[in-house]
Amino acid sequence: MKHFDEPLNTTQADQFGRASAALLRQGAQSLSPAIKDRLYAARMKALSLRKPEKVRVQKPVFAGVAGNWTSGSNHVWGTVGWIAPLVVLVFGLIGIAHWQDESRINDIAEVDAALLADDVPPDAYADSGFMAFLKNGPLSDSDSEDSSAQLTPSK
Template structure:
């Protein structure tokens, strides 16, 4: 709708300009020669200083694969420009997940190795008396036995 209004206004402006030029041409014929020459010089100066007109170039518009209307000149590069960062993001997230999974497996393996190489058998960890063993473990027994040995001497 906006383009239609602009086209009508442009058409009306062109018609007004032509009508004004026709009236000025008719009126200029009754003027003396000196005034005609000055008007002609002023008109030429105004025409030389006017702004260059903008020329509209219509590009063909086609529907792309995504259904959006776009010019066909950059269609492939537009697709690559948003898919490349998406692919980098997806592969980055997959890499981070893999790294975290490997880290978790390494941590579990370290705990398992510590349990299997420890002096305490793995069944002791499931025993309800294990906490008491840790609190009153062999260190407290060795201190008690050491104090008993020193007192008996």
């Protein structure tokens, strides 16, 4: 035995709908013509006062000859919308590569300038911290005198 709060399955809902429709048809046949006319007029008035439904219409989308997806009309902004980030990405990557090349060239130029100026002994190039030394710059004169006095053993 089913309770009233339990949902009906699809078959039971169909049977209930058919039985209800049959009862309504039988009841409508037994109504007088005046009542039928009033019901018809009330239905037409209700339908005329009803707000129109908002219908969502989608444009058809087709694959173009070039293989890209286009809607019914060509929109410049739609094309720019996916090309612009790609162009920015490519130019950004080119800029980063150029900046890295320039940075590497400048580092090599600093090493060459230090070697040619003979500020640094050639043995320093074997040291792994030499690039850090070049980036920090040479020691000031007062610091170099103090450090050279400390590093030079007294005789």
